[in-house]
Amino acid sequence: MAGAATSTAVDDVIRARGASVRFGERLLWSGVELDIAPGTFSAILGPNGVGKSTLLKVLLGLQTLASGTVSVLGEPAGAARRRIGYVPQRKGFDRTLRIRGLEVVRLGLDGNRWGMPLPGPRARLSREAVAEVVRLVGASEYAGRPIGELSGGEQQRLVVAQALVRQPELLLLDEPLDNLDLANQAAVASLVQRICRERGVTVVMVAHDVNPILPYLDEVVYVAKGKAVVGPPKDVITTETLSALYGAPVEVLRASDGRLVVVGTPEAPAHHTDRHAG
Amino acid sequence: MTLFDSPFMINALRAGTIVAVVAGVMGWFMVLRRQTFAGHTLSLVGFPGAAGAILLGLSPAVGYFGFCLAAGFLIALASPPVGSALYSEESAVIGSVQAFALACGFLFVNLYHRNLNGLTSLLFGSFLGITSGQVLSLLAVAVPALVALALIARPLLFASVDPEVAAASGLPVRVLAVMFLLLLGVAAAEASQITGSLLVFALLVLPPATSQVITGRPLLGIGISVALGLTVTWAGRVMAYCTP
Numbered sequence: 138m139a140g141a142a143t144s145t146a147v148d149d150v151i152r153a154r155g156a157s158v159r160f161g162e163r164l165l166w167s168g169v170e171l172d173i174a175p176g177t178f179s180a181i182l183g184p185n186g187v188g189k190s191t192l193l194k195v196l197l198g199l200q201t202l203a204s205g206t207v208s209v210l211g212e213p214a215g216a217a218r219r220r221i222g223y224v225p226q227r228k229g230f231d232r233t234l235r236i237r238g239l240e241v242v243r244l245g246l247d248g249n250r251w252g253m254p255l256p257g258p259r260a261r262l263s264r265e266a267v268a269e270v271v272r273l274v275g276a277s278e279y280a281g282r283p284i285g286e287l288s289g290g291e292q293q294r295l296v297v298a299q300a301l302v303r304q305p306e307l308l309l310l311d312e313p314l315d316n317l318d319l320a321n322q323a324a325v326a327s328l329v330q331r332i333c334r335e336r337g338v339t340v341v342m343v344a345h346d347v348n349p350i351l352p353y354l355d356e357v358v359y360v361a362k363g364k365a366v367v368g369p370p371k372d373v374i375t376t377e378t379l380s381a382l383y384g385a386p387v388e389v390l391r392a393s394d395g396r397l398v399v400v401g402t403p404e405a406p407a408h409h410t411d412r413h414a415g
Numbered sequence: 416m417t418l419f420d421s422p423f424m425i426n427a428l429r430a431g432t433i434v435a436v437v438a439g440v441m442g443w444f445m446v447l448r449r450q451t452f453a454g455h456t457l458s459l460v461g462f463p464g465a466a467g468a469i470l471l472g473l474s475p476a477v478g479y480f481g482f483c484l485a486a487g488f489l490i491a492l493a494s495p496p497v498g499s500a501l502y503s504e505e506s507a508v509i510g511s512v513q514a515f516a517l518a519c520g521f522l523f524v525n526l527y528h529r530n531l532n533g534l535t536s537l538l539f540g541s542f543l544g545i546t547s548g549q550v551l552s553l554l555a556v557a558v559p560a561l562v563a564l565a566l567i568a569r570p571l572l573f574a575s576v577d578p579e580v581a582a583a584s585g586l587p588v589r590v591l592a593v594m595f596l597l598l599l600g601v602a603a604a605e606a607s608q609i610t611g612s613l614l615v616f617a618l619l620v621l622p623p624a625t626s627q628v629i630t631g632r633p634l635l636g637i638g639i640s641v642a643l644g645l646t647v648t649w650a651g652r653v654m655a656y657c658t659p
Binding site: 197199218219223224225227230231234235236237240241244245247248249250251252253254281282283284296299300 | 447449565566567568569570572573576577579580581582583584585586627628630631632633
């Protein structure tokens, strides 16, 4: 991480200027301006289908911009791929996939290498690196079991370990808390926060519900109506800001336990409104 | 008087060994990638290939490899791109290839008229009368195919287990899928020559599927898969020899 500190300490890890994405005729979002500082924890929020995952794909260089520029870790998007850890949105591994969790983590380290893995010092270093991240995410107990047999929370810890094993400077997570029960949501959220603080890894997480990560967030990118608002959560998740973004009256309520609930988002389907905290 | 005194038996064992190793290794990836239907089809495609080659007066081996590689390429091209997970679409393509191939096979056999014995051996295989030249040609294809697989093994494992992350990390997932189906086509063509088109499946599926139940370690799993394939192949040969 020393190299990261010298090369990006002054610069933003992510910088977007006037970025827009077009799918055929449809403009997904436009005029997006982002400045994500090193070592911060940010969330991309917004209703379904507004292009939150697409924003992550832009950062990975997997989706091209219709206009504007994006730089990631001081390089054009896509060039810095090897310095980024990525956890895509997924429904979980196939139940019948009989590959050990350790193997899945290790693929994050050497899955890109051509040729056969040979025994030797390099293999030992790989094994140690894998064991270390598996300990970090608290998965040592079950990492030797086939990944398909593990619970959603256990799988999620292992894929976070897979993304971390190459010691990335930036960690991109796409709805990692989806499909987890409340206890596991809290556990994975605090794990990601610990990685962010202790290792100085910049974290950007797409989230459906802001509440499990709200206490940890430095920055929020709220996407809706083809635009994005960026700022600290207390400035962005407010009745005024979100009403202006949606162009319709939206109300942000704070429950007695501190949870935020956004009411009246025009695009959100009715059965989801109760979960749209941000 | 032992098993190894008769040259045809030695060649049968040699050919069976080569085929069991190739099928055990390729089959392990096939089962992992849930491509058994594709593997089954590639095996069946060997039948019209060989029948067509005989009809044209060529060596059946030419037909096996030509048709299996062409079908592998066709299935790979028609397969949906990563992430869309349109498994049913891929199945439809594979099913069409299979139906077309079988129809061609029977057409070729009917056009040929002579020697209906050949049909049984195309479908169910025959390990008697394998020449040393055939063993060498099996080996000449098996070795490069296994080397090629070894070179792409880790990226292929990554792309099979975790296609989205593999693609995000810059691996050519689509190219790997095409390369694997071509290698699977080679394995099917090799095995077809020994086990016949209908029984390839036994060598290509059963040992790897069994080994994946036993272990979640890739290298150990491939080893067990090959060992199981070898065991059943040798046992089969010995039983055939001992049966009057």
